[in-house]
Amino acid sequence: MFEEGATLKKRYGEENVFDLSLGNPVMEPPVEFRQELKRLTEHPLPGMHRYMGNAGYPETRAAVATQLSLETGIKFTMKDIIMTCGAAGALNVVLKTILNRGDEVIIFAPYFVEYRYYIDNHDGVASVLPTDEQFIPKLGVLEAAIGAKTKAVIINSPNNPTGTVYSEDFIHRLGELLRKKETQYGTHIFLISDEAYRKIIYDGLKYSSVWHHHPQSIIVTSHSKDLALPGERIGYIAVHPDCSQREELVDGLIFCNRTLGYVNAPALMQHVVQHLQQVTVSVTEYQKKRDFLYDHLIKMGYSAVKPQGTFYMFPSSPLEDDVAFVRELQRWKVLTVPGCGFGTPGYFRISYCVDDRTLEGSLVGFKKAAQKFNLG
């Protein structure tokens, strides 16, 4: 998609293409990031670009643990934290560590498309379950799907591509269900929570975390979105302090971080984010963009669940064939992603982490397509 957008922009001019296809935040990192990077560059620490232990710098791991403790009321220490090459690196390390060949990993459609590759990388089998009309997993379906081979369930709230945020009540019931099934099969079922968008939630919503609802929980996340650093590949894994065989699990994670070839999370960024655990990009700006886009699309006759977080929206496709509809938008130089790319045909994803000019410019195309298919 990155390349396709670049080609179109080359042909028609950057200003004539409205690329809403990528989760590549247009915002620059917060000013605190700039300051910290400048400080380190002007007063370098001795050896600050060398290897460290494969889990990352103790100071950085401790800073993450402190922040997580503050946010959740659960006591984390550096031993629960492994710094990684982004959330993608984190999830690969987790899956490599916990999966045996043929183990099942449950994901919910629509899902982040890379999940399927990551599960396949480590010889797992993805089991894809549906969500309801608000994009919330159906617990009845989940209950029937969990078997003796189920090693993990991956959730992603706030969700890419829908923007849905799971409620405390939902996560509570999910945790109860997992423990019921653990007892039934005599197994452990990991709840892997992909929290890449944890800090980007709207309307004053409080984030509901997995920690209070399932001890066999692992989160994977990054600073790609909250600090707008997606190219820098800096993220972490956090393991529930009460997880069974926690020490063995953490040793395995550190070992796999090494042997999968990540070796360690980029050193300089570890130094930087150590001091930025309380810093986040302006969520208000993203919320404004959501409101702007959502209001316009609804007025045009599109139908969409209002996103509560992330910077994505996942409206219904006016055509049953979402690929054809995305192609139609492309005729107007508006780039989006068909829902089938997320395992859910009949929808399309809009990414609104773009500048206002691009967002405003895209409205013409959305309007033309709405008129063509008699919406509203």
Next chain:
Amino acid sequence: MFEEGATLKKRYGEENVFDLSLGNPVMEPPVEFRQELKRLTEHPLPGMHRYMGNAGYPETRAAVATQLSLETGIKFTMKDIIMTCGAAGALNVVLKTILNRGDEVIIFAPYFVEYRYYIDNHDGVASVLPTDEQFIPKLGVLEAAIGAKTKAVIINSPNNPTGTVYSEDFIHRLGELLRKKETQYGTHIFLISDEAYRKIIYDGLKYSSVWHHHPQSIIVTSHSKDLALPGERIGYIAVHPDCSQREELVDGLIFCNRTLGYVNAPALMQHVVQHLQQVTVSVTEYQKKRDFLYDHLIKMGYSAVKPQGTFYMFPSSPLEDDVAFVRELQRWKVLTVPGCGFGTPGYFRISYCVDDRTLEGSLVGFKKAAQKFNLG
């Protein structure tokens, strides 16, 4: 090893432990690196921490291609280069791309221990072949070992752990052998050249590259050693422009760089190394350390092949049991790695990318151990 060394240092004091166990250069990056990082920090490029195409910034790929063209006389373009999370990331991406389950990859003992994990990660089968007393692969043995399932041969010159540099003549004969076997089996056999230490060679030696000797060549390397940035995870893959099915191969490499969860090489470091392709740490300093250590060890009665590059030495263990000998050195607070860790018992590895104080301090322990086992 990192953790073990840290524990000993905590117990006995940093200054009383002589850690020669890690390939973690003590040198700071060259001054040009500092300047470039500072320049970018003071005058940031718009969006310089965002995602780019999964292969890396076109400008960085082009800069690497230009430098490789200069060094080798072969015409590389950015299309032959994929920026990666270090050489470890590079090698994993290559193996994931080319291997089918059960394909054989030939490596030579002593070998970098991670190779076995990397091959296993991607369902390959490692075939370990011996080297001669100068640590050069035995071509006769290789010829007998190559079969229809042989997908690749990995070489590593300058070599970790021996410091050996392969001659032009050796690589020429290796290439001839591979093509003979390709014809015999109707297969392609990749020559994967791990060149992490390419710039660190001594005594005015000229580096002999694979490019002129086998079109089915891929190099994996990083700036961990030549710019002393091992913690930053910045490296690249280069594919021979005449490689068969080059375009398909490169597409596969870019895809695997994405789906293995690396996504892209760290953005800021890509910007920095773009302008540092002609910069290298002071090799003279490493050569001085090699001379100092080698001369002393030989005088004490140790037996070792004199390293021509890297910052490792791989002397014979005075005890048949190299683990016992390394433990003996540990009693004198000198940390090294037993040869069995590299698939070659009866030797031990010394890493001399340490400060002079550590190197000088280690001599007492080496001397005591030499005396105990009646060397010299």
